[in-house]
Amino acid sequence: MPARRTPAPKKSVMRPKRPRGGPALRAHAALLLDRLLERYPDAHCALDFHNAFELLCATILSAQCTDKRVNMVTPALFARYPDARALAAARQEDVEEIIKSTGFFRSKAKSLIGMATALVERHGGEVPSDMAALVVLPGVGRKTANVILGNAFGRNDGIVVDTHVTRLSNRLGLTSQSDAVKIEQALLPLFPQERWTMLSHLLIDHGRQICDAKKPRCGECLLADVCPSAGLGT
Numbered sequence: 001m002p003a004r005r006t007p008a009p010k011k012s013v014m015r016p017k018r019p020r021g022g023p024a025l026r027a028h029a030a031l032l033l034d035r036l037l038e039r040y041p042d043a044h045c046a047l048d049f050h051n052a053f054e055l056l057c058a059t060i061l062s063a064q065c066t067d068k069r070v071n072m073v074t075p076a077l078f079a080r081y082p083d084a085r086a087l088a089a090a091r092q093e094d095v096e097e098i099i100k101s102t103g104f105f106r107s108k109a110k111s112l113i114g115m116a117t118a119l120v121e122r123h124g125g126e127v128p129s130d131m132a133a134l135v136v137l138p139g140v141g142r143k144t145a146n147v148i149l150g151n152a153f154g155r156n157d158g159i160v161v162d163t164h165v166t167r168l169s170n171r172l173g174l175t176s177q178s179d180a181v182k183i184e185q186a187l188l189p190l191f192p193q194e195r196w197t198m199l200s201h202l203l204i205d206h207g208r209q210i211c212d213a214k215k216p217r218c219g220e221c222l223l224a225d226v227c228p229s230a231g232l233g234t
Ligand code: SF4
Pocket: 171, 172, 210, 211, 212, 216, 217, 218, 221, 222, 223, 224, 227, 228, 229, 230, 231, 232, 233
């Protein structure tokens, strides 16, 4: 009978601990911000737009769709419907035809026309620059409102929490929440307000380039020595 082989011990990965407590967590957040700013100094919104109305349309279209695909569709949409009045008067099937490739095109077309109608009826055709007015527009939630306020109006009223920000905030030990609103509430006190919009861009860029959802490239990550999830992708 062949001798039983003892299984080789599993390779252990030395991971930094999750920072606990306010001061340690704030110091951790500051370090992450510094490094990400150095790595992605030009991080910005990946959606193409020229004004708040265009960004609002593009952000509604970006639900469950890549920014790249949205950018392929919006030139035709904005050429045909350059402002809220034009879009409010659009036929739904015409809008659907243009935005079809972004997915969920029926509900998105409905949201776009509903949003444009609300802008015309309540705001003289202009996009409002405050959270309370934005979140009651059809198709607009807090995430979309944060995108508009931060990128079209330069206001740091909140932090955009998308799938990348959710994943990275957890992996980096900034929060253990999974709900977007709770994640945003956890992140707000950790970062200077003037960086809130930029923070989302940084986490999104790092998520796209290195900290992939399925295969994080920890070996190439500039945060590996301070990330409590380092080694996840090895
Ligand atoms: S790639 Fe790895 S080390 Fe870098 S942030 Fe993601 S999980 Fe952490």
